[in-house]
Amino acid sequence: METRYAFELSGEHPTIPRSEACALLEICSSGYAIVSEAERCLVVEAGDLDRSRLGFRMAMTHRVVEILAEAEPSPEGLAEAAKSLDLPAKTYKVRAKRLGEAPLGSDEVERMVGSALWKRGYRADLKSPEIEIRALVTEEGAFLGREVARADRAGFRAxxxxxxxxxxxxxxxxxxxxxxxxxxxxxxxxxxxxxxxxxxxxxxxxxxxxxxxxxxxxxxxxxxxxxxxxxxxxxxxxxxxxxxxxxxxxxxxxxxxxxxxxxxxxxxxxxxxxxxxxxxxxxxxxxxxxxxxxxxxxxxxxxxxxxxxxxxxxxxxxxxxxxxxxxxxxxx
CATH class of the missing domain: 3.40.50.150 (Vaccinia Virus protein VP39)
Structure with a gap:
């Protein structure tokens, strides 16, 4: 079964991050298709993705988010997306990243999604949450979900x-x-x-x-x-x-x-x-x-x-x- 993912690409190079992401999808999945592209964001559908292997290998992708909801990058769109999230009854924290010329800032997105979840009865915990919701916001769309892979940036610095x-x-x-x-x-x-x-x-x-x-x-x-x-x-x-x-x-x-x-x-x-x-x-x-x-x-x-x-x-x-x-x- 194919799942939709959003790749948060590094801004360190204009073309290599996307190419590396596609190469890793060839290596770490049974097949993939590109759904959409925006500045520093690649959205794909992939089958049987080996998430740990992907995170272990990647260099110029900061993180990969399994998409649970997506919407227009607007307050109304984010509110609707947050309402559609199917989450367990656990404490949460929202972390957002604005990519390129997205119309909403990271802090705005975190407040909007957090407020919508609070109204649904979820309880926030910024220090030790049981669930962390990731939001990637581009000029074309907003993607909410769970982080499933992250590059070891500290290792590269070392x-x-x-x-x-x-x-x-x-x-x-x-x-x-x-x-x-x-x-x-x-x-x-x-x-x-x-x-x-x-x-x-x-x-x-x-x-x-x-x-x-x-x-x-x-x-x-x-x-x-x-x-x-x-x-x-x-x-x-x-x-x-x-x-x-x-x-x-x-x-x-x-x-x-x-x-x-x-x-x-x-x-x-x-x-x-x-x-x-x-x-x-x-x-x-x-x-x-x-x-x-x-x-x-x-x-x-x-x-x-x-x-x-x-x-x-x-x-x-x-x-x-x-x-x-x-x-x-x-x-x-």
Missing amino acids: RRPHLKPFFHPGTMLPKLSRALVNLAMVREEERLLDPFSGTAGFLVEAGLLGIRGLGLDVQEGIVLGSRSNLEGLDCALMVGDAARLPLRDRSIEGAVADAPYGRSALIQAGSRDELLAGSLAELRRVLIPKGRMIYVDDRPVGESIQDAGFEVLETHAERVHRSLTRQIFVCR
Whole structure:
């Protein structure tokens, strides 16, 4: 049986949160359909959703609410929605989130829904409620229900690159790393390859999800240092060349590759174009049929990716600073 859910998406990126949510729905449910979309809110119908697995994996979705009632974003609409809620006779608290240009603020929504529940005979308890009602309000609609999944935002903060045992400037933040691992749609116990592993940020996030990670880097010192970041995780690192992978054909379920930018690429590979072509050919060889690859570069290399035999499913741009914008290609 399908249930309706509202995903409260992060505002940290304009396109990746929605794509990550859809990838996770593919992984964590028996099937889904998008019902509606608004700024920072995705409403879907999904069957057999593994809620704990979803919450454990997600990075750029703040929370997921199982929708029990929905209405127009107006005082009258909220009152009607609150009247229709089928709740047990327990104490409650209402928490609301205004998304985008919604016409009602969070405090207003909490008061309106709380008042309607109080009039129905429910008793509020703001400190230790037995039930917490979540309300997500957008410009197009209001959604009331129960929170069923929440991202571990504190965990991402604790894993910021400079707090890890081994650090190198320019490392991608763990929340984005986790989102890209999810976009690769690799499941638990499957293998994820990072052919430019650096300080192993992708592998850390993959390992925490129960994915078997494998990373390569051409610099022995980087590999030795990065092993300390992977302690306790089912991940392996080796010194190696992304254009000559020591792996069997069709042996890897997914890959995330953040190609090196600048002088290191020129020194190690002769030219960046040479490195691009060689790494793409090898990734095409070692990935299973229909396996996903996330390729990150600071150049628009989509045509080269297609020439290497991949289908580009999505592209995203992530501005790092004035002189660097990452181009993110989701490929199959």
